[in-house]
Amino acid sequence: MAHDEPSSDEATLDDNRRRNTRDLEEGRHEQRGRDEKRSRDITPSTEPRPATEEPPLETGTASLPPRPKQVPPTEVPAYFKPSRPKISVHSLLIFAAIWGVLARLGTTWIGKFSSSAVFPLVWAQMTGCLVMGFAIRKKDDIEKISPPFFVMLGTGFCGSLTTWSTLSSEIFSAFANLKEPAGTSRFTAFMSGMSITVITLVASLGAFQVGVHLGTFVPSFRKTPHQLPGQLAFNLTTMLIGPLFWLGALFLLIFGPDYYRPRATFAIVLAPPGAVLRYHISRQLNRLNPKFPYGTFACNSISSLLFAVMALLARHPRSPLGCAALGGVQDGFCGCLSTISTMIVELRGLKTGQSYRYFIVSWITAQVLFVVVLGSWVWSGERAPVCAGAA
Numbered sequence: 001m002a003h004d005e006p007s008s009d010e011a012t013l014d015d016n017r018r019r020n021t022r023d024l025e026e027g028r029h030e031q032r033g034r035d036e037k038r039s040r041d042i043t044p045s046t047e048p049r050p051a052t053e054e055p056p057l058e059t060g061t062a063s064l065p066p067r068p069k070q071v072p073p074t075e076v077p078a079y080f081k082p083s084r085p086k087i088s089v090h091s092l093l094i095f096a097a098i099w100g101v102l103a104r105l106g107t108t109w110i111g112k113f114s115s116s117a118v119f120p121l122v123w124a125q126m127t128g129c130l131v132m133g134f135a136i137r138k139k140d141d142i143e144k145i146s147p148p149f150f151v152m153l154g155t156g157f158c159g160s161l162t163t164w165s166t167l168s169s170e171i172f173s174a175f176a177n178l179k180e181p182a183g184t185s186r187f188t189a190f191m192s193g194m195s196i197t198v199i200t201l202v203a204s205l206g207a208f209q210v211g212v213h214l215g216t217f218v219p220s221f222r223k224t225p226h227q228l229p230g231q232l233a234f235n236l237t238t239m240l241i242g243p244l245f246w247l248g249a250l251f252l253l254i255f256g257p258d259y260y261r262p263r264a265t266f267a268i269v270l271a272p273p274g275a276v277l278r279y280h281i282s283r284q285l286n287r288l289n290p291k292f293p294y295g296t297f298a299c300n301s302i303s304s305l306l307f308a309v310m311a312l313l314a315r316h317p318r319s320p321l322g323c324a325a326l327g328g329v330q331d332g333f334c335g336c337l338s339t340i341s342t343m344i345v346e347l348r349g350l351k352t353g354q355s356y357r358y359f360i361v362s363w364i365t366a367q368v369l370f371v372v373v374l375g376s377w378v379w380s381g382e383r384a385p386v387c388a389g390a391a
Contacts, residue, residue, distance in 0.1 A: 094242030096156025133211020266328020274336030323387035
């Protein structure tokens with residue numbers, strides 16, 4: 001019996017079916033590729049980050065609109081690109097740390113003369129968090145000017161303007177009744193310490209959100225940046241401005257008036273090492289666990305321990321120069337090694353339970369360190385420090 005050959009219409013229909021099936025499979029494959037790319041863009045990368053970015057700041061963008069995947073700084077379109085990114089970053093960190101600690105000392109000094117009922121340090125914390133919120137919102141625009149500028153503003157200036165170690169000292173002093181008349185009730189001391197904690201946390205979070213809102217009103221760059229003339233001058237400036245300012249601060253400390261030393265000069269000389277050390281510790285440790293920023297935690301804990309040791313040394317007879325040096329370590333090195341602004345960014349980027357755990361563990365660790373170092377001496381009967389201004 002002869003085999004019936006398929007008609008031309010049936011062959012055409014089979015071809016159309018096969019073509020449609022192939023097109024459908026290709027469409028599904030392209031859609032899976034787009035979904036995978038979108039997932040990679042939104043999910044934080046675990047790859048080592050460039051030298052011009054601080055790891056904690058990226059985690060805080062979780063509460064903001066999703067950001068596209070970042071490319072290395074050498075590929076980011078910018079008006080000015082550093083020829084030596086690492087040198088420029090460290091130089092700008094030194095420069096920003098000096099101005100950050102000066103801004104903190106200035107706002108705290110102004111707060112002491114105001115009639116405000118809140119403690120003076122809260123103004124520095126609020127200012128630093130407000131600027132940090134603005135910087136986070138406008139990160140793309142800041143990096144379009146030059147990638148290291150974001151590190152300078154966020155890590156250098158805001159991280160040095162805000163301080164965790166000094167805040168922990170204020171809380172411990174309230175708990176221990178160091179700034180109140182003898183005989184103040186323990187309940188009053190407890191409420192004073194908790195009020196400092198709550199006011200600082202709420203004010204810092206609120207200031208950060210205000211900074212984010214302010215960033216929405218500033219127009220962004222619409223055009224793709226192109227390199228401007230003057231790249232050589234820019235590179236030389238960014239590489240030299242930090243060391244030159246630090247040498248100027250050192251010159252002022254050695255040859256300047258004596259009454260400058262307890263106020264600022266020791267602090268501005270010791271501030272850059274604290275900021276640079278915090279930058280490197282954060283880069284190395286914050287990537288270990290996305291659920292707990294070990295880098296910032298380590299910086300805040302180490303600075304609290306060192307601050308307490310300096311406060312204990314200040315309770316023994318010292319020369320005016322020695323007291324000024326101890327205060328410089330507290331305000332400069334410890335103040336810039338610790339930070340509130342980056343912690344606020346991290347708290348916003350973590351899940352609710354993780355953020356509570358992070359803050360509570362950091363708070364308890366700092367208070368335990370102060371109790372271990374200062375508690376036995378303070379509660380032995382001696383209350384007032386020998387050096388003026390010591391915790």
